Amino acid sequence: MFDTIKQTNVTGETPADTRKRILETAGEVFAMSGYRNTTIREICRSAGVNIAAVNYHFGNKEGLYLAVLKYRQEVAFRKYPLDFGTASTDPPEERLRAFIRSFVTRILGEGEVSRFGRLMAREYIEPTNALDTVVEETIRPLFTRLSSIVRQLLGRKPKEETVRLCSASVVGQCLYFLYAAPVIKRLFQQPEFGPKEIEAIADHIAEFSLYAIGSFAVRKGGEKG
Amino acid sequence: MFDTIKQTNVTGETPADTRKRILETAGEVFAMSGYRNTTIREICRSAGVNIAAVNYHFGNKEGLYLAVLKYRQEVAFRKYPLDFGTASTDPPEERLRAFIRSFVTRILGEGEVSRFGRLMAREYIEPTNALDTVVEETIRPLFTRLSSIVRQLLGRKPKEETVRLCSASVVGQCLYFLYAAPVIKRLFQQPEFGPKEIEAIADHIAEFSLYAIGSFAVRKGGEKG
């Protein structure tokens, strides 16, 4: 009756288990169906927990969503960090390759990791209140690092706008395979991206971008016009 | 600018008026909030028509959505056609520039046109039943045309996969500015894309892509590896 001892529920799980299971399941469901299309009931049924548990642990639906986003981000970046094993002293070509490979794998990778990508894609197109935080904590550091690599590749004194646009070109190519997945699937009957396809994609984007940025550097000395 | 004469009295509107007004309003609301988040009540209230009018004119919510998609597509492509004034005999470099400019303007353009882009972006990230039709009727023709230009640029006998990946690189760069708009807005405090920014973006993408594809053509004769 009294909250004296560590309580376990009928199935003998600690509260933390319930919380984590909701987090995991909600990640899948949100990634698959989006925020609005997802019902708390579905999440709870999938997770095998009571329907009131979400409101208990996370306050409300939005609270759960924010928690999921944060959790997924941590998991993804722990597995695929920005530098992907390169040092800042390595040649910029190599660093760009590493960056792209890490980025593409992080958003397209199978299983647990891919959920992060899907969630982010949704956040892009239909921002929730979480986007501000996501931009500052996740996207800006990422973009800053990419910009520094691109700036180095462009040679001395590139215009900042050129750096920005080239960085955007790199990121745009990568993200395309994430958010256009449903279209690509229909265009080419290509169902899913396996590790092999992901590698090929990363290689292509790196090559394509290095060619382009190299030409910018050579012909214009990194300066437009 | 002002509805000078057509409006006679409270109910005195041409039949087409109600239908079109729903179509216009729905385009805005769907583009802003997405299919699921949008209620037909809101559309009808905004359009100043009875809620049953949607059912009468379009059958149901999905019917309305499809009609909106088709309508927006027609408007956008009538204003910015695929070739954008180039002939198939023009040099591929010029055709690619025209394609990119037309494409970017169509999805980023202001006012009426931009709704098409937003609707498409949503369809990418959270497909409805309409996506199949959209892919076949809109996206595939577009991708086919782009591929033929890229194939020509790559020189003789390029691998189809290379064509596909390079086309994807072009499209990915363009779409990035569409779906990443909320992020870009936050990253660089850049509120909206005006005609000038759109032109700059189109120019950059064309240049970036022509450099890259040109390098592919030169160094590999269009063949990878």
Next chain:
Amino acid sequence: MFDTIKQTNVTGETPADTRKRILETAGEVFAMSGYRNTTIREICRSAGVNIAAVNYHFGNKEGLYLAVLKYRQEVAFRKYPLDFGTASTDPPEERLRAFIRSFVTRILGEGEVSRFGRLMAREYIEPTNALDTVVEETIRPLFTRLSSIVRQLLGRKPKEETVRLCSASVVGQCLYFLYAAPVIKRLFQQPEFGPKEIEAIADHIAEFSLYAIGSFAVRKGGEKG
């Protein structure tokens, strides 16, 4: 513009045609689906007339229903009159047989006629405002005639309650095959009643009833207890 000449509609039909076609179609649909389940739209679509025609010709849905009921009743009784060719001087056994045959055929008969039966069955179980009229104009004359036959069969001075109950027994047997049709269909996999089955049913009911009423007459002199 002015109502000077006899107007015909696009298909060149006189107004009477439209009215009658609605009447016919509505009879089918009401009989099949019941009053509430039937929509004006469905009737008008089936009849190929405008949706406003019903309200124009019959005031509203209920007005149409009443008109249908009256129309069907006339058709059915014109084809299968009460006496079915017997005279009031004929022996009561023969008159009962004729009554039963006429009754059963009227309510079970195929095609046009059966619709009357179905409509009546529905009116029994879920009376509309039409029931009062139907009882006085259709059912009471019918019951009165049956009672006079039964009274004659029961011999001299039968109790009125006995007459009533025996008449009810006759009518009950007949109607059973009408309203229990969906159940009979499921119980015995017997899909529909053809002319042959109808005759067999009428014969059985007549025989069963004559045996029973005969026994009442013999053993009790028509008096109970």
Next chain:
Amino acid sequence: MFDTIKQTNVTGETPADTRKRILETAGEVFAMSGYRNTTIREICRSAGVNIAAVNYHFGNKEGLYLAVLKYRQEVAFRKYPLDFGTASTDPPEERLRAFIRSFVTRILGEGEVSRFGRLMAREYIEPTNALDTVVEETIRPLFTRLSSIVRQLLGRKPKEETVRLCSASVVGQCLYFLYAAPVIKRLFQQPEFGPKEIEAIADHIAEFSLYAIGSFAVRKGGEKG
């Protein structure tokens, strides 16, 4: 009679209470107005529960209707079982009398029980998806038992068709007083059936049927023609 203690406060009801109250109220309303005419809003208002409770406890309107049907059936058959206190070794005349009395009381009886009859009557005339189940679980066993009694009464080797038709005659007489109630009420100004009238009806039907079946048995040895 009075809800003395169970009700503690506004929301303080046993979980089963809400469910059962819906079940009871829905039984009344469905019996009175039919499936289609009944709104779950009305049921919930009458039962004093929230409109979403139906969805929670029974899934949807049809689920509620099926639950009501099953519940009413149980109540009715618990009170008036098929055999009504007779053993299978009793003489068939007595068994038929018991069967008829039980049957008539079950469908005409006052109060709680009568709802079963009304629901069944509606199911006959305007079948829902529930009819298949009702026929197999309720009507067929009933008809089988009646047939075995009739078969015994008809003597040795009766034709199955004769058994069936005689059984139909019995059932038809009984049901008549159920579904024709609105008509009988108008024909004879007889408002309702009390226990006394019900007994008289049952006695008459039994007598009428025993006379008839007896005559079949005697004159034809149970064989027609």
Next chain:
DNA sequence: CATGAATGAGCCTTCATTCAT
């Protein structure tokens, strides 16, 4: 801590009816 039951708001849809032509 956790739960099953219950709630109220809101959504899409349907329908009979009316209106101006």
Next chain:
DNA sequence: CATGAATGAAGGCTCATTCAT
């Protein structure tokens, strides 16, 4: 006479949330 368009009321259902235990 007849019509297509438009209306408003209502119905079934869903969902996030809250409540008492």
